[in-house]
Amino acid sequence: MTTLDTDVLVIGGGSTGAGVAWDSALRGLHVTLVDRQDFATGTSGRFHGLLHSGGRYAVKDPGSARECAAENRILRQVAADCIEDTGGLFVSTPEDDLEYADRFLAAARGAGMEVEEVPVGAALRDEPRLNPRIRRAFRVQDGSIDSWKMISALLRGAQAHGATVLPYHKVVKVIRQEDRVEGAVMEDQRTGEEVRVNAGCVVNAAGAWSGQVAELAGCEVGVRPGKGVMVAINHRLARAVLNRCHRPSDGDIIVPVRTVSVIGTTDHPVADPDDTECSPEEVHQMMEAGELLVPGFRESRALRVWSGSRPLLPRTQGSAGVGDREVSRSHTVLDHGARDGVEGLVTIAGGKFTTLRLMAEDTVDVVVRKLGRGAECRTRSEVLPGSESHHFYWIGNRQQEAEADPPDDPLICECELVSRHDLDTVVARRPNWRLDDIRRALRVGMGPCQGGFCAFRVAGMLHQDGRYGRAEANSALREFVQERWKGVKVISWGAQARQTRLDRWIFEGVYDLEHLPE
Amino acid sequence: MGTDAVVMGAGTAGMVAALRLAAAGASVLVLAEGEGGLPLAPAQIDVLGYRPQLVLDPLGELGGFLESRPDHPYRLVEAAEVEASLDWFLELAAPLGYTGSPRLNRLQPTALGALRPTCLVPQTMAAGDLRGGGSVLVVGLKGFRDFHAPLLAENLALARPPSGAEVRARAVEVSLLGDPRDLRPQLLVRRLEERPVLAELGREIRSRLEQEDLVGVPAVLGLERSHEVWQRLQELVGRPVFEIPTAPPSQPGQRLQQHLFRALRRLGGEVRLGARASGYRARGDRLAAVKVVTAAREVEIPAARFVLATGGIGTGGITAGPEGELREEVFGARVSRGGAPEEPLLEYLATQPLDRLGVEVDDEQRPLGGGGGVLFENLWAAGAALAGAEPWREKSGEGISLATGYRAARLAGGARP
Numbered sequence: 003m004t005t006l007d008t009d010v011l012v013i014g015g016g017s018t019g020a021g022v023a024w025d026s027a028l029r030g031l032h033v034t035l036v037d038r039q040d041f042a043t044g045t046s047g048r049f050h051g052l053l054h055s056g057g058r059y060a061v062k063d064p065g066s067a068r069e070c071a072a073e074n075r076i077l078r079q080v081a082a083d084c085i086e087d088t089g090g091l092f093v094s095t096p097e098d099d100l101e102y103a104d105r106f107l108a109a110a111r112g113a114g115m116e117v118e119e120v121p122v123g124a125a126l127r128d129e130p131r132l133n134p135r136i137r138r139a140f141r142v143q144d145g146s147i148d149s150w151k152m153i154s155a156l157l158r159g160a161q162a163h164g165a166t167v168l169p170y171h172k173v174v175k176v177i178r179q180e181d182r183v184e185g186a187v188m189e190d191q192r193t194g195e196e197v198r199v200n201a202g203c204v205v206n207a208a209g210a211w212s213g214q215v216a217e218l219a220g221c222e223v224g225v226r227p228g229k230g231v232m233v234a235i236n237h238r239l240a241r242a243v244l245n246r247c248h249r250p251s252d253g254d255i256i257v258p259v260r261t262v263s264v265i266g267t268t269d270h271p272v273a274d275p276d277d278t279e280c281s282p283e284e285v286h287q288m289m290e291a292g293e294l295l296v297p298g299f300r301e302s303r304a305l306r307v308w309s310g311s312r313p314l315l316p317r318t319q320g321s322a323g324v325g326d327r328e329v330s331r332s333h334t335v336l337d338h339g340a341r342d343g344v345e346g347l348v349t350i351a352g353g354k355f356t357t358l359r360l361m362a363e364d365t366v367d368v369v370v371r372k373l374g375r376g377a378e379c380r381t382r383s384e385v386l387p388g389s390e391s392h393h394f395y396w397i398g399n400r401q402q403e404a405e406a407d408p409p410d411d412p413l414i415c416e417c418e419l420v421s422r423h424d425l426d427t428v429v430a431r432r433p434n435w436r437l438d439d440i441r442r443a444l445r446v447g448m449g450p451c452q453g454g455f456c457a458f459r460v461a462g463m464l465h466q467d468g469r470y471g472r473a474e475a476n477s478a479l480r481e482f483v484q485e486r487w488k489g490v491k492v493i494s495w496g497a498q499a500r501q502t503r504l505d506r507w508i509f510e511g512v513y514d515l516e517h518l519p520e
Numbered sequence: 521m522g523t524d525a526v527v528m529g530a531g532t533a534g535m536v537a538a539l540r541l542a543a544a545g546a547s548v549l550v551l552a553e554g555e556g557g558l559p560l561a562p563a564q565i566d567v568l569g570y571r572p573q574l575v576l577d578p579l580g581e582l583g584g585f586l587e588s589r590p591d592h593p594y595r596l597v598e599a600a601e602v603e604a605s606l607d608w609f610l611e612l613a614a615p616l617g618y619t620g621s622p623r624l625n626r627l628q629p630t631a632l633g634a635l636r637p638t639c640l641v642p643q644t645m646a647a648g649d650l651r652g653g654g655s656v657l658v659v660g661l662k663g664f665r666d667f668h669a670p671l672l673a674e675n676l677a678l679a680r681p682p683s684g685a686e687v688r689a690r691a692v693e694v695s696l697l698g699d700p701r702d703l704r705p706q707l708l709v710r711r712l713e714e715r716p717v718l719a720e721l722g723r724e725i726r727s728r729l730e731q732e733d734l735v736g737v738p739a740v741l742g743l744e745r746s747h748e749v750w751q752r753l754q755e756l757v758g759r760p761v762f763e764i765p766t767a768p769p770s771q772p773g774q775r776l777q778q779h780l781f782r783a784l785r786r787l788g789g790e791v792r793l794g795a796r797a798s799g800y801r802a803r804g805d806r807l808a809a810v811k812v813v814t815a816a817r818e819v820e821i822p823a824a825r826f827v828l829a830t831g832g833i834g835t836g837g838i839t840a841g842p843e844g845e846l847r848e849e850v851f852g853a854r855v856s857r858g859g860a861p862e863e864p865l866l867e868y869l870a871t872q873p874l875d876r877l878g879v880e881v882d883d884e885q886r887p888l889g890g891g892g893g894v895l896f897e898n899l900w901a902a903g904a905a906l907a908g909a910e911p912w913r914e915k916s917g918e919g920i921s922l923a924t925g926y927r928a929a930r931l932a933g934g935a936r937p
Contacts, residue, residue, distance in 0.1 A: 410663075412663060412665055413665075414665055458631075458632070459665045462668025465674075466671070475671050479632075484868045491864035491872070494864065495841050495842045495844070499840045503833050504768075508767055508768070511911070512766070515869065517635070518634045519634075519675055519678035
């Protein structure tokens with residue numbers, strides 16, 4: 003068993019954990035971050051991609067709105083490469099109370115948001131597919147944020163400051179000496195090997211799974227996973243994020259992300275955060291809900307459906323770190339020393355993607371206090387790798403890059419304009435890539451064909467390069483096809499049903515994947 | 521004036537029905553929205569490959585297969601007629617050198633290196649039957665994204681045909697003249713029709729040969745002049761050469777499509793693409809005309825007999841709505857799931873809800889209406905439009921299209937009485 007010593011062991015490679023790793027590393031602490039899977043595979047990789055302006059929380063959760071507004075501004079400064087500056091609109095549809103719009107405007111201003119009411123005609127000129135029957139419209143600073151890019155940038159930044167990151171390392175044991183947590187033992191999910199990490203402080207950043215991690219240390223964290231369903235539509239229906247101006251409910255946000263639009267979401271309590279099954283009814287509900295914002299939405303081509311589990315923390319949770327926060331979508335740092343008499347363990351619970359930086363700052367402040375060393379937080383101004391030019395990404399970026407590419411750099415994914423060079427660059431970053439990891443890194447297989455054409459290409463290329471053995475390439479392909487099926491199997495209508503048939507023809511008819519040797 | 525027969529759909533089933541009707545003296549018009557599946561298909565003629573165990577003798581095992589799958593479209597056709605349709609096809613496709621027998625499955629490598637059962641193959645693939653084993657040099661082309669020789673060869677070397685014979689395979693990768701990268705099959709077929717490029721490829725392969733007695737290449741050996749390209753490459757290499765089908769678009773599929781289109785034109789028939797049948801006019805229990813939307817207006821095309829060969833969900837003959845409603849697009853014929861489950865299964869490679877979808881027909885292949893009766897006395901369905909088959913899993917698609925297209929033409933009769 004390998005043993006590593008570190009100042010801070012971060013459990014969870016989602017936005018929270020990656021943020022904590024970046025923050026700690028900048029403060030001069032040695033960080034080791036582990037995740038049971040690839041990074042950004044939990045809730046962070048399974049949300050709608052909305053960089054909140056705060057508008058969604060303005061009325062019912064002003065604390066969260068204020069945090070979102072402030073963090074949104076900071077992220078635009080330090081992580082431009084991960085953000086598309088789409089802007090956002092809150093619109094009063096015929097079903098929304100106009101009186102709410104007044105409250106919204108006042109609350110948004112109160113929360114420090116940049117908000118302006120725009121004439122309905124102007125909103126409709128900007129967004130021709132928007133419901134022409136809207137009655138009021140407010141422009142806000144929503145954006146879309148690429149979670150995979152963001153988490154990758156945070157981790158690369160942390161690594162550049164000495165951090166160690168270990169994907170596919172599942173915590174099997176939290177090492178506890180009497181009243182003190184001293185580290186953890188991880189099992190490499192690919193090789194079965196165990197790694198022991200001795201840490202000055204362990205940060206439980208497992209989000210919706212943080213209850214499971216805390217349990218290993220004999221503590222309890224009352225996180226309640228709340229499942230939200232999202233559906234990706236095959237093109238951009240709007241330039242800006244479209245929000246219904248009403249009390250937040252299901253299916254009232256449409257976010258333009260990369261080549262698609264994502265509609266979300268729902269909120270159902272689930273017992274197990276790994277319960278990500280989506281029913282045809284939930285998809286149907288989203289398609290119907292979209293009609294209010296974009297008439298004809300139900301006729302659009304749904305590409306894929308997925309769900310994620312929010313790490314909701316009921317208000318009654320005690321906390322000794324940053325103090326109680328009043329509201330449920332905000333976050334809480336739980337110092338298990340003060341709370342449960344178990345030293346060396348801190349849980350960061352609740353929160354949301356947009357406030358990941360603040361969550362990390364609050365958490366590492368507690369860690370620094372416990373370790374008795376570590377500098378001031380620097381994440382407010384430190385620019386993330388890739389964002390040095392401060393240019394936001396935009397939908398034409400990849401086309402622009404592809405056109406600038408040398409002609410001998412073939413495209414391997416036409417849907418998402420991924421070139422061979424892009425693939426080579428990403429796989430050089432670390433060993434042991436699954437096709438699904440490459441998908442998150444490059445969006446290969448996320449377009450209309452859902453991997454029908456490109457999955458075989460990538461598997462074949464990685465095999466040819468010696469990164470995959472034969473059996474590995476076969477199982478990588480099988481696994482990827484199976485994984486993609488999860489998100490399309492309930493979309494059995496329209497053009498995507500037709501696409502599914504073509505993909506099946508390719509895999510069964512042309513390649514005969516079913517009868518490949520193991 | 522007018523047309524004896526209108527066939528909707530220009531895939532294998534539609535073209536077979538059209539050719540048979542035309543050969544019997546009918547004037548035939550094929551209407552198709554798009555080009556259908558033919559130019560995407562590997563152009564191997566599958567009859568029955570898995571039931572689910574490997575099928576060695578497709579015709580001989582058809583009866584046993586139908587016992588387990590009584591709703592399968594093969595139930596509609598006597599084995600003798602299946603055989604007759606394949607014999608007819610062999611003759612029709614003789615210029616492409618189709619070879620094989622419905623009584624014997626060949627085992628041909630796929631682009632992933634699985635040994636795949638199929639019955640008839642064009643001459644350019646004929647040497648790739650590895651039933652009796654063999655030693656293959658798999659040749660990849662540098663820059664061609666849809667063919668990865670090392671993975672293919674390594675998988676192929678593990679394949680075990682039922683004969684127990686050994687398959688050996690080794691991969692090499694060669695560059696075409698000037699090393700053109702980002703090669704797409706549409707471009708490669710043109711390049712290989714250039715003699716210097718082909719000569720260079722041949723020399724390169726020959727220099728890389730060791731003990732192998734066969735050479736497998738991606739299926740891009742020319743389009744219009746594929747026979748010549750293939751033959752010349754064999755001469756240059758000094759070993760039998762065979763093509764291995766790749767992902768769509770398929771060059772062998774386009775060769776077959778062009779061949780079928782030409783054959784119909786020679787018989788006086790016409791293929792009209794971009795002509796989507798959008799409705800119909802009935803007279804009593806007979807179909808009088810189909811309506812087609814053209815650029816400017818909807819036109820009626822009257823005929824005495826009609827064949828529906830628009831395929832299933834994959835080609836748009838049948839559509840599925842968000843509420844689960846299934847619709848045959850031209851006539852609203854009754855659609856059946858063919859015994860597939862209502863809810864999707866988690867396991868991808870299982871029978872899924874849309875896998876066996878198609879129209880329901882009577883014993884004479886006439887689509888049924890909502891009430892369960894025959895829709896029209898003079899409308900017959902064929903091919904992938906029929907419910908009950910899983911063509912890609914069981915490797916049966918072309919056989920069904922040939923047999924039911926052939927039979928539909930017989931049932932529809934020849935020229936106008």
